[in-house]
Amino acid sequence: MPEQKKGGFFSDLFAPVGGFGVTFATMFRKLETEEYPEEKRPTQPRFHGRHQLNRHPDGLEKCVGCELCAWACPADAILVEGADNTDDARFSPGERYGRVYQINYLRCIFCGLCIEACPTRALTMTNFYELADNNRGDLIFTKEQLLAPLQEGMLTPPHPMVDGMEERDYYQGKVSKATPEQERWVSEHQAEPEDGLAWTGDPVEGVDTLAGGRQATRDTDKAVKR
Numbered sequence: 001m002p003e004q005k006k007g008g009f010f011s012d013l014f015a016p017v018g019g020f021g022v023t024f025a026t027m028f029r030k031l032e033t034e035e036y037p038e039e040k041r042p043t044q045p046r047f048h049g050r051h052q053l054n055r056h057p058d059g060l061e062k063c064v065g066c067e068l069c070a071w072a073c074p075a076d077a078i079l080v081e082g083a084d085n086t087d088d089a090r091f092s093p094g095e096r097y098g099r100v101y102q103i104n105y106l107r108c109i110f111c112g113l114c115i116e117a118c119p120t121r122a123l124t125m126t127n128f129y130e131l132a133d134n135n136r137g138d139l140i141f142t143k144e145q146l147l148a149p150l151q152e153g154m155l156t157p158p159h160p161m162v163d164g165m166e167e168r169d170y171y172q173g174k175v176s177k178a179t180p181e182q183e184r185w186v187s188e189h190q191a192e193p194e195d196g197l198a199w200t201g202d203p204v205e206g207v208d209t210l211a212g213g214r215q216a217t218r219d220t221d222k223a224v225k226r
């Protein structure tokens with residue numbers, strides 16, 4: 001059996017207080033405490049946060065309801081149901097649009113595979129990360145919650161495409177804002193009801209789309225549970 005090496009006089013003397021060295025050194029270091037949530041640190045520019053469904057510059061939706069994002073998702077967190085656009089109710093420039101769109105944030109692992117799969121850049125991720133709640137239903141985000149807010153020059157769909165433009169013109173950046181013809185169409189077809197909330201068409205399983213950037217109260221019981 002190898003003989004244990006004995007310490008010297010001084011090492012034996014200071015051994016009991018040696019362990020406090022780390023404690024004392026830490027006491028004089030600069031504090032790294034984050035005062036979250038009062039002070040929030042900005043994330044990295046390419047941080048993977050909450051998703052957003054983007055719009056074209058005239059307000060039409062970029063999502064064409066192809067479901068590629070849902071197929072790419074390894075956590076099965078996305079539900080998409082596409083539907084046909086019609087002359088009376090056009091939500092996107094193409095043939096189809098995403099009628100139902102849900103992301104289940106109880107499943108999402110923020111890997112970003114869905115945004116890689118999206119052929120129209122309809123789906124991107126924002127820097128928003130405060131996704132917590134006390135019930136399951138409110139963490140299933142619906143299309144109305146995920147849609148980007150209307151910017152200046154945009155109109156709430158449904159409305160026609162810009163006159164003389166095709167779907168490809170939208171992707172080639174030839175549309176910069178809603179035209180007076182589109183504004184006229186919207187004012188004729190999206191009359192404000194008495195309660196001031198204008199339907200924008202096609203109610204979706206317990207979810208109502210409202211004009212003017214307002215969101216309907218979501219009936220989570222009716223949201224599709226997965």
Ligand code: SF4
Pocket residue numbers: 072073074075076077078103107108109110111112113114115
């Ligand atoms: S970020 Fe990943 S896990 Fe979340 S919805 Fe997209 S593909 Fe699914």
Ligand code: SF4
Pocket residue numbers: 062063064065066067068069070080098117118119120121122123
């Ligand atoms: S978000 Fe993109 S990939 Fe998903 S359904 Fe819409 S267009 Fe297709």
